[in-house]
Structures are given as structure tokens and as C-alpha cells.
Amino acid sequence: MNSLTLTTNYYHEHRDEIVNFVAMRIQDKAEAEDIVQDLFLCLLDGHRVITEQTLPCLVYTMARHMVADYYRRRRAVEHYEHYIRRNNGVDESMESVFSARQVMERMEFTLARLPEQCRKVYRLHIYGGMKVSEISKELNANYKHVEYQLGIARKAVRNHLKNCV
Numbered sequence: 067m068n069s070l071t072l073t074t075n076y077y078h079e080h081r082d083e084i085v086n087f088v089a090m091r092i093q094d095k096a097e098a099e100d101i102v103q104d105l106f107l108c109l110l111d112g113h114r115v116i117t118e119q120t121l122p123c124l125v126y127t128m129a130r131h132m133v134a135d136y137y138r139r140r141r142a143v144e145h146y147e148h149y150i151r152r153n154n155g156v157d158e159s160m161e162s163v164f165s166a167r168q169v170m171e172r173m174e175f176t177l178a179r180l181p182e183q184c185r186k187v188y189r190l191h192i193y194g195g196m197k198v199s200e201i202s203k204e205l206n207a208n209y210k211h212v213e214y215q216l217g218i219a220r221k222a223v224r225n226h227l228k229n230c231v
Contacts, residue, residue: 069116073109076121081106084129091133101132169227176226180219187212188219 081102089098105128109116116124177185190196190204202212 069114070110072116072118072121073106076125077106080122080125084125087126088129088133092136097136101129101136105129105132172227173223176223177219180222181215183207184215184219184222187215188223191216 084105085095085098085102088101089095092098092101105125108128109125114124177188180188186205187201190201191198196204198213198216199209201207201216202209205212
């Protein structure tokens with residue numbers, strides 16, 4: 067019996083059992099059905115050597131891994147949603163305005179220590195919203211040189227802000 071037929075027969079005979087196995091772990095029947103469907107699609111698409119003895123172990127191992135992936139994705143989504151909810155609105159409190167002003171002052175303090183060319187390039191990039199190619203045309207400078215100057219400025223500002231926090 068080839069692996070396609072073996073996998074198809076196993077799916078028809080044990081689908082509900084595997085869905086229950088996954089549903090017990092994630093507490094969501096609809097999501098468990100999706101996971102089991104993905105599991106068997108992966109088995110059918112894959113080029114694995116499957117026998118009657120190895121198929122049950124392979125299916126349950128893949129199911130456990132897919133449950134772990136489900137929780138990993140869910141944790142990442144929840145973390146992102148929490149971040150969005152927390153930072154969605156514009157915070158107009160004096161504390162946030164003051165901290166933004168402090169960051170700007172520290173950034174300008176760091177820029178003042180850099181060579182004039184680095185300051186120009188960084189300000190055009192940050193305040194002017196210009197790309198490296200646009201800055202190189204504006205300043206009649208070599209693209210690589212502008213890129214290098216921007217890298218120096220970014221690194222200096224990043225290090226200073228990191229050390230201040």
C-alpha cells in the first residue's frame with residue numbers, strides 16, 4: 067500500500083480521534099479541525115516514507131508540534147495586539163510631551179558632537195524624510211559616502227539614547 071492511500075485511509079478512520087486530541091489541548095474545536103486538516107495536507111504533500119507502523123506516531127508527533135506552533139503564534143499575536151492597544155491612541159499628557167522633548171534634546175546633543183556632514187545627512191533623513199539617494203543628490207555627494215555618514219550618525223544617536231535610558 068502506498069503512502070498516499072495509507073494516509074487517506076488513516077485520515078478517514080482516525081480524524082475525529084485526532085481532532086479531539088488537538089481540541090483537548092487548545093480548547094477550540096474549530097481551530098483543532100483546521101490544525102488536523104493542515105496536518106494531513108502536510109502529510110499528503112510531503113515526501114516521507116510512511117508505513118502502517120510509523121504513521122500513528124508521526125501523526126501524533128506532528129499534532130503536538132502544530133499545537134505548540136499554535137500557541138507560539140497566539141502568544142505573538144496577543145503580544146502585538148497588547149502593544150497596539152497600549153500605543154494606539156496619541157498620549158497628550160505632559161509626561162509624554164516632556165519625554166519626547168527630552169529625547170529630541172538628547173538626540174540634538176549627540177548630533178552636535180558629530181561632524182557637520184553627518185549632522186546634515188541625519189537631519190535631512192529624519193526631519194526631511196529623505197532617502198539616501200535623495201540626500202546624495204541634494205548635497206552633490208557620493209551615495210556610498212552619504213550612506214556611511216548616515217550610519218555613523220544613527221549609531222551615535224542610538225548608543226547615546228541607549229546609554230541614557
